[in-house]
Amino acid sequence: MNSWGPEPLADGTTRFRLWAPDVEAVTIEIGTTEQDAPSPFVLSLSKHVPSPETEDVEAPFDKLGANGGSAALASTENGWWHITLPVGAGTRYRFRIGDTPVPDPASHRQWGGVHGWSIVPDHAYHWRTEDWRGRPWHEMVIMELHAGTLGGFSGVTARLPAIAALGVTAFELMPINAFGGDRGWGYDGVLPYAVHEAYGSPDELRALIDAAHELGLSVFLDVVYNHFGPDGNYLGLYADRFFHRDVATPWGGAVAVDEPPIARFFIDNALMWLRDYRFDGLRFDAVHAIDNSVFLDTMASEIRDALPDRHTHLVLENEANDAARLRPDAYDAQWNDDFHNVLHVLLTGETNAYYGDFADRPAERLARCLSEGFIYQGDPSPNHDGKPRGTPSAHLPPTRFVSFLQNHDQIGNRALGERLTRLTDPAKLRAATALLLLSPQIPLLFMGEEDGSETPFLFFTDFHDDLADAVREGRRREFAKFPAFADEKARETIPDPNDLATFDRSRPLPGADAESWRALYRDLLAIRRDRIVPHLGDVRAIGAQATGDASVVARWRLGNGACLGIAIDLSDTPTLHAIQGEPIYTDGARFAAWLGS
Known part of the structure; x- marks a missing residue:
């Protein structure tokens, strides 16, 4: 081929x-x-x-x-x-x-x-960590980073010692392949194999990964195989078969991954990042827009066969909540938006847009998420026109799910890019952070969370002329359905994605209580490392239930036979459920975790 x-x-x-x-x-x-x-x-x-x-x-x-x-x-x-x-x-x-x-x-x-x-590339590079084979999946604590806002590959490299000292074991770069302009999120890429020039050279990227491996950090890359951006995409000029023009997606015709040359294009791209740059894993963006399970399974199989001697981890973003893809021989895990969505409702009270799917009985929904993974497992979803979403997931171990309170989407797709530090009570956020870091699911952080950052993460691009106008006005129209932006003057306050100031404002700066937040993360991650991670190899849920309108108790059986219990109360007047074992962490009346028999 x-x-x-x-x-x-x-x-x-x-x-x-x-x-x-x-x-x-x-x-x-x-x-x-x-x-x-x-x-x-x-x-x-x-x-x-x-x-x-x-x-x-x-x-x-x-x-x-x-x-x-x-x-x-x-x-x-x-x-x-x-x-x-x-x-x-x-x-x-x-x-x-x-x-x-x-x-x-x-x-x-x-x-x-x-x-x-x-x-023409030169992949010759003298690796200092040639013997690195990665870390097993159950050890992952992942931090999502945007290379551009951190000063490119060299800027990320400078931050690695602090990330490792926190207790984080891996970081994930938002897409770094070439896209139009100098700055952007990376999801409008058009050359999936090319390292984005503004971030640094291929060897600077390799040096970043080498330095991470020296510190024991695994490195993930977010890749986008479901669409191409609008600036610099020439494929339609000479290979219109690259797209199914009659299959609509938010970005135009669906990518035709059923065509052998196109499947090869993406599978070889995945292998390039893993082989030539020695990434430890990939996160595949919005595979529900690819909608081809044969391609997804074939790609996973080829990657597994090509790299049998390394810990290589494959993670999906899949709005379809398709549990069938989360097999040991296929994908390690899926980003679990359900976890974020229900906790966002409990923390902020917001029920607009897709949060409406989680507004009713949120504590019961959180209990299902902690016990079974997906909340929507074939249930009708109001946000999807009442159509069923998801498949049963209770049979899957908790480590098949990547949980998060914030990520680039959940912050940056807000009109003003607010973080949770600006949207909820600090005590509630501390409790939710403890839930994230001490539950058996794989936790994902977004850069700046560990510092209690209050700076926004905004949607930014570097388009010009008519395309810049279309992106700016399109973003403002997108929020016209929200009450806060129904008025045209209010919509004009939404930052222009193409303004350099929008990008500069998105650099994560420490909050006023940065050291307090860092201490919290260090303490929680040390507990996770010492008391929980060694026993996640054969973990299974043994039940969770709502104990109030905003409180939940959940339990898991760890691989050593011990029971991990967690109780959280996000109400305005919290009263914790009784602890049934050895406390390993408590936070007032809002949160407790314990180990029992």
């Missing part, structure tokens, strides 16, 4: 491939490494059916003159184009479709942004 992208060969040449089933001719242009200019030749690649003995045709420089030249292109079935050229790592190149220059869709590095030149 054909693979995507440039392949430097042992003899110093490079094999280039492109899937362009919609065109009759492709041109490859080679640029210099010193300036933005093509070298004195242009290869015109016309359709050619190769003999059975060859797949690529070399085009040596000595056959190309100052006025340009041509070389035969090996064109196989199903729209693939191939050529091997006497150029090596660091060479700039791009394809030309008609009059339009386009980057390699599998470019590993860009020069000049997503509309600029692609660069």
